[in-house]
Amino acid sequence: MTQLEANLEADATVRNDVAVPRRLDKNASGRQRSRGARTSVTVRVIQLALLVALFGSWQLLAATKVLNPAFVSEPSQYFPSFWHGVDGGGLLGLIGTTLYETFVGFALSAILGLAGGYLLAEFKAFDVIIRPFMTGFNSIPRIALAPLFVLWFGLGSLSRIVLIVSLSFFIVAFNTYAGLQGVNRDHLLLSRVLGASRRERFFKFVLPSAAPSIFAGLQLALTYAFLGAVVGEMLTGSDGLGGYLALKMGSFDTTGFFGGLILLVIVALAVSAIVRALENRLLRWRAIELAGTQGGGQ
């Protein structure tokens, strides 16, 4: 066994091809983290400066009438408008409606899309018969169907939810399908020779390997759900933040419009940050894998 130990040690010195020891060393990673923190502070400072420059120049151009304030409003007006809207002006209730439609539509798309993708991947007949229809329907610009959905499902949230599902379902379904199809052949062979049952093969080999693709699909679906909700509301002009924006635009109130837009941007950023945090948690291995391909190695 001493010879074995010696040769293990030799292996450790031979593997100069990979950055492992560095990455596994706790001290080193601690040092890297503090350097990472410093760069992220620098990045934030630069980003803040860019924001200030954007709104500063906007303010300057509008105040000096280089840009017509009637068309572009000005930050000194629409920021207070945003604040009044949030602080008792009813914007929160409106965004509540929009988020409700977004999440219900997204949840339905996710459930149906996961099931649909699974059926496509697992049952050949389903794939052959149904997929051309799905591809065909997916190629219709769904926004154009929005008035039809309003006719069928009314001016309320239901027509928006249907619009969202018509957009997001296909994204989830096709990404799930692609993920489930893209299983590494070596892994499938391994599952066979290890004697995995059908169930084990799916849950231990196929599903985890499809997870990044499924997750990417869900992320995109959420973006489209948000888009569907806002556009649907703008079309009917009745409800939610989209309705508010349409109303402001219709009355040529650009200040009110930009005020509402700020809330939209903040909410969208918050939602995507939550999703990203969730992804980092659930797919940590994926992040490590992607980082590994940059850090030298093969």
Place this chain on the structure above:
Amino acid sequence: MTSRGTTGETIEGPEGTVSTTRAPGGSVVRIAGVSHSFAAPDGARRPVLEGIELEIRRGEFVAIVGPSGCGKTTLLNLVAGLVRAEVGIVQVHGGRPKVGDPEVGYLFARDALLPWRTVLGNAELALEIAGVAKTERRRRAEELLASVGLADSANAYPAQLSQGMRQRVAIARTLATRPDLLMLDEPFSALDAQTKLLLQDTFSQLWAGLGATVVLITHDLSEAISLADRVVLMTARPGRIKRVFEVDLPRPRSVVTLQSEEAYHRMYQQLWSELSEEVVRQ
């Protein structure tokens, strides 16, 4: 082991080997009169294996070498039960080979580690599917990781490991179920030269403590000679057994120290001269 001369190697014809080598433990693998073919693109059958006769005794280490496309891997797949022989009999432990037999372990050229599992999770995989209880499989996986020198990397992900370390994890995964028969399909071929030497030695030492029967498919003649008790040389396609070499070098062997043995070099040359005829014939 069969008795043999002191000259370093004994050369036997394939037919002779089959009928005379029934060791006390009986044969673990029996291949009798096996021929196999595949469908060519034009619809015709293309023979890959012809009249294979081979018996592998309990605890024996057999290497199979031959030119590319000679049906080595097909032969392994037949023994694995992944493919059914068209003609002839293949038996493992006296019965028809069955896929997923926990008594049989596999090691491939590519490690097939699951990137979403940690090193420990990968080492536990085979035990998990075999239905071993959680604490027991953890204990065994940790023990094996220690024996391949990866105790400290148990919580790392495969992407954080070198190629050699990854293959060590695959070895741990394969040995964790304590298989009685090991099937190795060019397990070291994807490694760089130095890592390969180290891993061959590691494997050789682990095997010495296991007593498992091993079938090794390889392109590498020095690997075959330094690890195996017998080297089966196959002809170009359709693969037939051309010759079986008994490797009578003392154990424990080290791939590196064998380089100074004269018997090793003689065997290498003999194997190569026979193999090169087949390679040229292709």
